[in-house]
Amino acid sequence: MRPTWFMADASFDWLYPERIQQMSRRHWTPMRIAKKAAGFLAEEGKKVLDIGSGVGKFTLIGAHYYPRSFFYGVEQRSELHHYALAAQEYTKTENAAFINLNFTQVNLAAYDHFYFYNAFFENLATRDTIDHHIEYSDSLYQYYSRYLYRELDRKPAGTRLVTYHSLHDEIPPAYRLVETSADFFLKMWVKR
Numbered sequence: 001m002r003p004t005w006f007m008a009d010a011s012f013d014w015l016y017p018e019r020i021q022q023m024s025r026r027h028w029t030p031m032r033i034a035k036k037a038a039g040f041l042a043e044e045g046k047k048v049l050d051i052g053s054g055v056g057k058f059t060l061i062g063a064h065y066y067p068r069s070f071f072y073g074v075e076q077r078s079e080l081h082h083y084a085l086a087a088q089e090y091t092k093t094e095n096a097a098f099i100n101l102n103f104t105q106v107n108l109a110a111y112d113h114f115y116f117y118n119a120f121f122e123n124l125a126t127r128d129t130i131d132h133h134i135e136y137s138d139s140l141y142q143y144y145s146r147y148l149y150r151e152l153d154r155k156p157a158g159t160r161l162v163t164y165h166s167l168h169d170e171i172p173p174a175y176r177l178v179e180t181s182a183d184f185f186l187k188m189w190v191k192r
C-alpha cells in the first residue's frame with residue numbers, strides 16, 4: 001500500500017498526538033506551502049536547514065518530495081524534536097535529520113539553503129504559544145533576529161532563503177526577493 005501521509009495536511013498530522021495536531025494550523029507549515037518552499041530550496045546534493053523545525057513537518061515533506069537533497073531541522077524544544085524523530089521513523093524518510101539545539105548553537109555555514117517560518121515570533125506573541133516551558137521576551141526576538149541576520153549575511157552569493165510570515169528583521173539587504181505568494185506570507189529570496 002502506498003503511504004498516504006504526504007497527500008494532505010490532515011493525513012500528515014495523524015503522525016502526531018492530538019495535542020500536536022491541534023497546533024498544526026497555527027504553528028506548522030501547511031503542506032502546499034512546504035511543497036512550494038522545498039521546491040525552491042532543493043538542489044541536488046545540497047543541504048537545506050529549517051531554522052526552528054518544530055515537529056518536522058516542513059523538513060519531512062521537503063525530504064519526501066525532493067529525495068536528491070538533504071533536509072535538516074534544528075529545534076530548541078526536546079519534546080517537539082522527539083515527535084519529529086518519531087514521524088521520520090514512521091514515514092521511513094532517509095534524507096532528513098533533526099538536531100535538538102537552539103539554532104545559535106549550530107554551525108549555519110554547514111548548510112546551503114534555509115527555510116524560516118518566523119520561529120522567533122513566539123517572543124512577541126501574547127497568545128497561542130506552544131508552551132510555557134521557555135522564556136519569551138522582546139529582547140530575545142531582537143537577539144535571535146540579529147544573530148540570524150549576521151549569519152545569513154555571511155553566506156555566499158546564490159544562497160536561497162524561504163520565509164513564511166516573516167517580519168523581515170532577519171533578512172539582510174543582499175537577499176533579493178524573487179517570488180512571493182499572492183498573500184505575501186511566503187517569500188523566496190536569493191543572495192546576490
Ligand SMILES: C[S@@+](CC[C@H](N)C(=O)[O-])C[C@H]1O[C@@H](n2cnc3c(N)ncnc32)[C@H](O)[C@@H]1O
Nearest residue numbers: 028029052053054057058075076102103117119
Ligand atoms: C512556527 S514553528 C515552525 C515549525 C516548522 N518550521 C514548520 O514549519 O512546521 C517555529 C518553531 O521554532 C522553534 N524555535 C523558536 N526559537 C528557536 C531557536 N532559537 N532555536 C531553535 N528553535 C527555535 C519553536 O520551538 C517552534 O517549534
